[in-house]
Amino acid sequence: MRLFGTDGVRGVANRDLTPELALALARAAAEVLVTPGETVIIGRDTRESGPMLEGALAAGFASAGADVLLAGIIPTPAISFLIKDEHAALGAVISASHNPPTDNGIKFFDRTGMKLSVEQERAIEEILDSPPYGPRVGEIEPLEAAATRYAAFLVGTIESDEVDLSGTRIVVDCAYGATGAIAPRVLRHFNAEVVELHTAPDGRRINQGCGSTHLAPLQAAVQEHKADLGIAFDGDGDRVLLVGPDGEVIDGDRMMGIAALHMRRSGRFSPPVVVATVMSNLGLERKLREEGIEILRTPVGDRYVAREMHSRGARLGGEQSGHIIFSDHSPTGDGILTAVKLLEIAHVNSSSLPELAQEIPLFPQILKNVEAADPARVVSHPTVVKAISHEEERLGKDGRVLVRASGTQPLVRVMVEALDPSLCAEVADRLVAAIARAAQSENW
Numbered sequence: 001m002r003l004f005g006t007d008g009v010r011g012v013a014n015r016d017l018t019p020e021l022a023l024a025l026a027r028a029a030a031e032v033l034v035t036p037g038e039t040v041i042i043g044r045d046t047r048e049s050g051p052m053l054e055g056a057l058a059a060g061f062a063s064a065g066a067d068v069l070l071a072g073i074i075p076t077p078a079i080s081f082l083i084k085d086e087h088a089a090l091g092a093v094i095s096a097s098h099n100p101p102t103d104n105g106i107k108f109f110d111r112t113g114m115k116l117s118v119e120q121e122r123a124i125e126e127i128l129d130s131p132p133y134g135p136r137v138g139e140i141e142p143l144e145a146a147a148t149r150y151a152a153f154l155v156g157t158i159e160s161d162e163v164d165l166s167g168t169r170i171v172v173d174c175a176y177g178a179t180g181a182i183a184p185r186v187l188r189h190f191n192a193e194v195v196e197l198h199t200a201p202d203g204r205r206i207n208q209g210c211g212s213t214h215l216a217p218l219q220a221a222v223q224e225h226k227a228d229l230g231i232a233f234d235g236d237g238d239r240v241l242l243v244g245p246d247g248e249v250i251d252g253d254r255m256m257g258i259a260a261l262h263m264r265r266s267g268r269f270s271p272p273v274v275v276a277t278v279m280s281n282l283g284l285e286r287k288l289r290e291e292g293i294e295i296l297r298t299p300v301g302d303r304y305v306a307r308e309m310h311s312r313g314a315r316l317g318g319e320q321s322g323h324i325i326f327s328d329h330s331p332t333g334d335g336i337l338t339a340v341k342l343l344e345i346a347h348v349n350s351s352s353l354p355e356l357a358q359e360i361p362l363f364p365q366i367l368k369n370v371e372a373a374d375p376a377r378v379v380s381h382p383t384v385v386k387a388i389s390h391e392e393e394r395l396g397k398d399g400r401v402l403v404r405a406s407g408t409q410p411l412v413r414v415m416v417e418a419l420d421p422s423l424c425a426e427v428a429d430r431l432v433a434a435i436a437r438a439a440q441s442e443n444w
Contacts (some may be wrong), residue, residue: 002125003128005407006300006301006303006406007302007408009021010096010104010105011104011105012103012104013126015052017049017106019052019053019055019056019115020169022056022057023056023063024131026061026092027060027061027063027131028059029400030060030064030065030066030090030131031127031131032127033108033110033111033116034061034065034090036136037066038066038088039067039068039087040089040090040092041090041092041143041169042058042061042091043073043075043076043079043092043094044073044178045178045203045235045236046073046177046178046180046235047103048203048204050073050095050104050203053094053106054094057092057094057106058140060136061092062138062140063132063137063277064138065134065137067139067141068138068139069086069142069143070140070142071143072076072142072147073178074147074178075150075178075179075233075238075335076087076095076178076237077238077332077335078150078237079092079151080334081153081330082143083111085149088178092106092108093105093106093108095108095235096235097234097236097238097239098205098211098234098239099207100206100208101206102365106399108124112331113301113331114331114332115306115332116303121230127319133280138153138229147181150182151186154182154336155190155340156269156360163188163190165190165191165343165347166191167193168192169225170193170195170230170231171195171197171222171227172184172194172199172217172230172231173197173210173212173230173231173233174196174198174199174207175198175206175211175212175230176199176202176203176208176210177211177233177234177235177236177237177255178235178236178237179237179335179336180199183199183237184199186336187340190340192343195221195227197210197217207234207235208343211234212232212239212241212321212322212404215230215241215243218232219247222244222245223246227245228245229242229244229245230244230351231243234322236250237335238302238333238334239324239335240324240335240336241321241323242256242339244354245354251320251322251354252321252322252324253284253362254362254430255342256274256317257284257288258318258342258345258356258357259326259342259345260288260293260362261356261359262345263316264292264293271314272293272294273312273314274314274316275298275308275309275314275316275318276296276297276298276317276319277299277301277306277320278297278298278300278404279300280319280320281417282417283360287359287361287439296306296308296312298407303323305319305323306324306327306331309325309327310327319333324340326338326422329341334355363417363418364418364420364424365424366415367415368414368428368432369406370411370414370432370439371411372405372435372439373439374410375406375411378405378438379412381441383434383438384435387431388403388431391427391431394427395418396417398420399417399424400414400416400417401416401427402414402416403431403435414428414431414432416431
């Protein structure tokens with residue numbers, strides 16, 4: 001059975017993702033990726049089930065002979081940094097990212113700080129039920145000053161001299177998650193005036209009506225405080241979205257566009273390549289090509305983006321949802337790092353991020369979800385395949401259709417882009433109707 005999805009193993013904590021499963025995953029991962037005596041680092045977000053799963057993971061790694069360092073509540077990308085800083089063999093993060101508080105997940109990072117390949121995940125699954133026992137029992141200790149070291153790393157990514165955000169008011173929404181103790185501190189280091197929103201480490205409310213998946217509270221706070229910018233993270237801090245003074249959203253596509261244009265125009269973009277996913281907007285692709293920048297597309301998931309970037313030597317990539325990778329600094333998506341680098345770009349250009357975002361004209365795009373018990377089967381239904389083909393013909397070169405099974409939830413995800421907003425809506429409605437009929441069908 002395939003346990004790993006698009007981004008690790010996820011499920012309802014203590015029902016799907018149990019302590020027993022966490023222990024078995026740790027022991028199997030250690031057998032595949034760690035030599036006894038090497039170090040594994042564990043971090044987690046604020047969810048109530050985090051300490052329970054942390055204990056199980058630590059026990060599993062220690063029983064396989066690995067020494068364990070507990071980083072506590074810390075953003076997911078911090079583990080990627082700490083692995084390299086500690087010369088560790090493996091990192092594990094306990095988080096369900098943007099999912100509800102009752103969910104949790106486990107994802108692993110290899111000794112280079114990258115998420116595991118599909119082949120590595122399958123190797124773990126193959127020995128999950130019978131990992132061998134070794135004679136050595138590892139030690140389990142706290143990792144001292146983990147958050148402080150990560151914050152110092154983030155500050156050190158700034159390359160321009162004297163970046164000063166004095167007079168800049170920023171509202172920061174941390175989704176009651178792992179960035180709450182770090183993101184405001186980093187922004188204040190550059191003299192920004194920071195208004196904190198949902199920064200308490202509250203695992204019962206993580207991602208609930210706040211953060212990067214629920215921008216309305218941030219938009220309201222930006223306008224209430226007459227702020228220059230709003231920054232929203234998800235629960236584990238590997239993605240970020242921005243909000244301008246008038247409530248306008250700067251998504252991952254526009255963030256990638258801002259960074260790519262700056263790097264290209266400053267003569268520091270070699271190779272001139274951006275790696276994005278199939279979800280990224282056609283408007284971004286056209287703008288980058290006008291500037292002599294190639295865009296490469298991967299399946300959804302920042303793991304796929306990261307590995308394509310590595311193989312191509314690309315320095316920039318990411319997802320529309322706000323997973324952005326600056327590979328000069330980190331091999332994985334990092335929300336705080338992204339925010340800091342974009343603020344640096346705005347400072348260097350003596351402009352604001354909303355102004356820079358206007359250079360990236362996006363096609364009207366509609367995203368919809370359809371519930372389905374077996375999303376992959378529904379996507380291959382003959383009615384759905386025929387409907388997709390028909391709508392693609394209607395759109396031609398001035399639009400796109402993407403229908404895919406979610407890798408983390410029982411949903412079929414529908415994306416439609418078109419120059420004509422009304423046509424975009426019509427196509428999306430027809431596809432949703434066809435998918436819903438297929439999902440309800442019992443005789444195929």
